[in-house]
Amino acid sequence: IPIHVLHGPNLNLLGRREPGIYGTATLDDIERDLRARADTLGVALTVRQTNHEGELVGFVQDAGLAGAGVLINAAAYTHTSVALRDAIAGSGAIAVEVHLSNVHAREAFRHVSLIAPVCAGVICGFGPHSYGLGLEALVRLLQSRLP
Numbered sequence: 001i002p003i004h005v006l007h008g009p010n011l012n013l014l015g016r017r018e019p020g021i022y023g024t025a026t027l028d029d030i031e032r033d034l035r036a037r038a039d040t041l042g043v044a045l046t047v048r049q050t051n052h053e054g055e056l057v058g059f060v061q062d063a064g065l066a067g068a069g070v071l072i073n074a075a076a077y078t079h080t081s082v083a084l085r086d087a088i089a090g091s092g093a094i095a096v097e098v099h100l101s102n103v104h105a106r107e108a109f110r111h112v113s114l115i116a117p118v119c120a121g122v123i124c125g126f127g128p129h130s131y132g133l134g135l136e137a138l139v140r141l142l143q144s145r146l147p
């Protein structure tokens with residue numbers, strides 16, 4: 001099963017960026033853990049990060065064309081991007097939304113996700129573990145849909 005892990009804006013700064021909120025793990029640390037878990041689960045990961053909304057839309061389209069599941073932390077675009085929501089809906093890809101922080105415990109503008117309605121589910125608030133939990137949930141869902 002192919003899985004595309006997509007990271008949105010400012011997540012390249014993880015480890016240095018507001019460590020009180022996002023912790024000290026870097027994106028490379030998260031990728032290492034996720035690849036180990038993917039090996040255990042027997043799935044193949046493609047990992048991509050961008051700070052650009054249109055590029056993130058392109059990544060989602062690529063995942064759809066590849067027939068891949070999508071594990072996405074859209075970061076700030078979660079709360080703003082109709083284009084991203086439409087890309088997920090239109091791609092046909094099954095997507096799981098993840099966040100490091102508990103967005104519901106933060107500013108009101110983070111309580112709304114424009115992409116959640118077109119994702120299978122959302123995991124937030126567990127720091128870097130949100131990704132591993134999201135991957136497991138996504139793989140289970142994809143496996144349950146295999147012929």
Ligand code: DQA
Pocket residue numbers: 009010011073074075076077078098099100101102103110
């Ligand atoms: C985030 C939460 C978003 O509100 C924020 O804009 C981010 C990171 C998270 O993983 O907690 O950049 O997606």
